[in-house]
Amino acid sequence: MTDKQMLRAAALDSKAWPYEEARKLLKRYPDGAPAKGHVLFETGYGPSGLPHIGTFNEVLRTTMVRKAFETLSDIPTRLIAFSDDMDGLRKVPDNVPNKEMLAAHLGKPLTRIPDPFGTHESFAAHNNALLREFLDRFGFDYEFVSSTDYYEGGTFDAALKGVLRHYQGIMDVMLPTLRKERQATYSPVLPVSPKSGVVLQVPIEVVDAEAGLIAFDDEGERITQTILGGKAKLQWKVDWAMRWVALGVDYEMAGKDLIDSVTQSSKIARVLGGRPPEGFNYEMFLDEKGEKISKSKGNGLSLEQWLTYGPDESLAFYIYREPKKAKALHMGVIPRAVDDYWQFRANYAAQPIEQKLGNPVHHIHNGPPPAETLPVTFGLLLNLVGVMGEASKAQVWGYLANYVPDATPETYPALDDLIGYALAYARDFVAPTLKRRAPVGVEVTALERLDGELAALPTDASAEDIQNIVYEIGKTAGFENLRDWFKALYETLLGSEQGPRMGSFIALYGVENSRRLIREALDR
Numbered sequence: 001m002t003d004k005q006m007l008r009a010a011a012l013d014s015k016a017w018p019y020e021e022a023r024k025l026l027k028r029y030p031d032g033a034p035a036k037g038h039v040l041f042e043t044g045y046g047p048s049g050l051p052h053i054g055t056f057n058e059v060l061r062t063t064m065v066r067k068a069f070e071t072l073s074d075i076p077t078r079l080i081a082f083s084d085d086m087d088g089l090r091k092v093p094d095n096v097p098n099k100e101m102l103a104a105h106l107g108k109p110l111t112r113i114p115d116p117f118g119t120h121e122s123f124a125a126h127n128n129a130l131l132r133e134f135l136d137r138f139g140f141d142y143e144f145v146s147s148t149d150y151y152e153g154g155t156f157d158a159a160l161k162g163v164l165r166h167y168q169g170i171m172d173v174m175l176p177t178l179r180k181e182r183q184a185t186y187s188p189v190l191p192v193s194p195k196s197g198v199v200l201q202v203p204i205e206v207v208d209a210e211a212g213l214i215a216f217d218d219e220g221e222r223i224t225q226t227i228l229g230g231k232a233k234l235q236w237k238v239d240w241a242m243r244w245v246a247l248g249v250d251y252e253m254a255g256k257d258l259i260d261s262v263t264q265s266s267k268i269a270r271v272l273g274g275r276p277p278e279g280f281n282y283e284m285f286l287d288e289k290g291e292k293i294s295k296s297k298g299n300g301l302s303l304e305q306w307l308t309y310g311p312d313e314s315l316a317f318y319i320y321r322e323p324k325k326a327k328a329l330h331m332g333v334i335p336r337a338v339d340d341y342w343q344f345r346a347n348y349a350a351q352p353i354e355q356k357l358g359n360p361v362h363h364i365h366n367g368p369p370p371a372e373t374l375p376v377t378f379g380l381l382l383n384l385v386g387v388m389g390e391a392s393k394a395q396v397w398g399y400l401a402n403y404v405p406d407a408t409p410e411t412y413p414a415l416d417d418l419i420g421y422a423l424a425y426a427r428d429f430v431a432p433t434l435k436r437r438a439p440v441g442v443e444v445t446a447l448e449r450l451d452g453e454l455a456a457l458p459t460d461a462s463a464e465d466i467q468n469i470v471y472e473i474g475k476t477a478g479f480e481n482l483r484d485w486f487k488a489l490y491e492t493l494l495g496s497e498q499g500p501r502m503g504s505f506i507a508l509y510g511v512e513n514s515r516r517l518i519r520e521a522l523d524r
Contacts, residue, residue, distance in 0.1 A: 007071060007353065007357075008071060010353045010354050010357055011071045013354075014354065016357055016363065018067070018068035018363055019068045019072070021068065022065055022068035022069035022073075023072065025039055026072055028278060028441070033076070036078065036248050037095040038076040038077055039075050039250045040078050040080065040249050040250050041066050041078065041250065041251045041252070041278070042078065042082055042244075042423070043058045043062050043079070043080075043082070044064075044084060045081060045127050046082050046124075047110055047128055047131065048087065053329070056319070057061060057285075057319050060316055060319055060320075061323060062079065062253060063079065064320065065251060066251075068363070079141060080143045081131065081132075081135060081144050082145045082147065082243065083124070083128050083131065083144070085128060085148050085442070086110070086111065086147040087109065087199070087236075088190075089113055089123070090106070091106070096116045098116035106198075107198035107231075108198055110123050125169075128144070131144070132144055147239075151230045152230035155246065156243075156246050157212070159245055159246035160228060160232075160234075160242070161209055161210060161212050162242075163188060163238065163242055167188065170188045170238060170272075173267045173271060174238070177260070177264060185203055186203075186235075187204045188235050189232050189238075190233050190234065191214060191231065191232045192230070194231075195218055196219075200216065200218065202217060212227050212228045213225070214232070215229055227400050237268065240261070241272060242268075242279055244276060245269050245273070250277050250278060253281070253282060254281055254284055256282075257284065258281065262276075278325070281324075283324055283325055283326040285329035286326055286327065287301075287329070288328065293394045305331070308388045309334050309421050309429075310335075310338050313341055313364055314338040314341045316364045317339040317340060317364060320364060321360060336376055338378040338421070339378045340359065341360070342373075342374050342377070344360055344361050346374075347359065348362070348368065348369055370524055371486050372413070374412070374414065375400075375404040375412065376403070378421075378422060379500055380500045380501075380508060382430055383494055383496075384508055385419075385430075386430045386494060386496070387493075387494060387509065387517065389431070391423065393416070393419050396422075397409065397416075397421050417509055433496070436491070436494070436495040437491050439522065442479060445478075446473050446478075447521060449473050450469070450473055450514055451519070454506070454515050454518075463506075466502070466503040469503075470503055470506075471484070493517045
């Protein structure tokens with residue numbers, strides 16, 4: 001059996017969620033490739049705002065399912081990043097210039113509104129360019145699709161006529177889901193006013209489905225107009241369903257808040273004679289208070305913030321894990337995510353293939369991760385730079401050289417990057433919280449013993465030798481349990497409630513420097 005065959009056989013049984021999702025597509029096409037010749041994955045994006053962590057989340061997870069399917073099958077795949085840029089602008093975003101100019105264009109399709117930044121031909125073009133730049137930055141393999149291009153260029157013409165042919169069937173799906181007052185004005189089709197250019201929310205009459213003609217009232221005048229060529233767009237649940245049918249979308253995931261929308265759009269897709277895609281509903285990210293993260297509220301953590309304090313892979317690791325479980329997304333989760341990622345990466349090479357396929361790094365790297373390992377943890381780096389105070393990368397490497405024989409930026413480039421993240425995180429989040437307290441009771445004599453034991457150590461003492469000393473003092477100095485001793489070390493020497501393996505920290509920081517910390521604690 002070849003390596004590829006072994007991988008495929010293991011993937012067919014793997015409980016890792018990307019493989020479980022990919023197997024849905026195998027069942028969807030048991031006889032091989034569909035008529036269009038490929039399996040189509042889609043992610044959607046609303047360009048009224050800037051790309052954010054939710055965008056990254058959805059494209060990354062979809063890409064993981066796509067790669068899992070490519071392990072299971074030889075059917076070609078495509079991923080389209082679809083921009084809903086025909087949508088009318090509902091409100092002026094907070095984070096843009098020229099708000100008054102935008103306010104004058106409310107209701108118009110985003111591609112027909114001037115760019116408030118003055119760099120592109122439209123507001124949508126500006127944000128679409130940011131989306132592509134954003135996706136390209138992370139190396140995603142995708143095809144960008146503009147809703148406006150497909151509406152205006154005729155790609156959706158046949159499906160739009162289908163919407164008119166099945167108009168009543170669509171209304172039968174949607175009306176029961178609406179409030180009574182909304183039912184009176186609801187229309188699946190939103191004509192673009194020939195007078196104002198605004199996407200109108202008005203009832204319409206189907207005049208000729210095969211010709212794509214509708215009638216509607218616009219400022220007191222009865223207008224008969226085509227829905228083709230960008231003269232109309234669809235309400236979004238209908239639009240979603242139409243797009244699935246027109247393009248043959250096979251897989252699209254969505255947030256838990258869109259469960260009802262997926263249900264309605266799936267029904268409409270069937271009314272249109274199509275088959276809704278496979279997919280699943282992922283849970284939301286929460287802020288420190290357990291509230292759903294919202295762009296408008298500005299709570300939670302932005303993509304830029306995470307990537308200031310942790311590498312791309314740590315974010316991908318955090319996003320990979322338990323997608324159907326609500327997770328907190330705030331600054332405090334970054335250090336653990338960084339260390340967990342590296343722990344799983346270190347475990348990968350020695351694992352049997354079944355465990356490798358369940359290892360998050362396999363899905364982050366689409367196979368084996370790079371071979372580089374870390375000689376220290378990110379948590380230990382944070383403790384080191386925390387006691388160093390204002391420090392440079394070179395100074396941190398100076399300490400590492402005493403702890404790791406071949407420690408240089410050239411030998412450990414990933415560690416060099418992590419030092420930069422650690423310095424930034426410690427400066428902004430660790431240093432302001434550090435508060436070293438004075439030792440009390442048995443803590444005083446225990447620290448005095450530790451100082452004496454460290455003074456007697458030979459110069460070549462290892463981190464393990466030091467850890468044994470720390471451990472032995474904790475057992476014999478009168479503490480109720482070892483946890484109290486370690487807590488005392490963290491609070492008196494490091495100024496935090498939690499900390500590293502003290503043997504490793506002392507070896508890294510240096511025995512003399514550590515003895516200085518002890519003396520400072522005893523002198524408080």
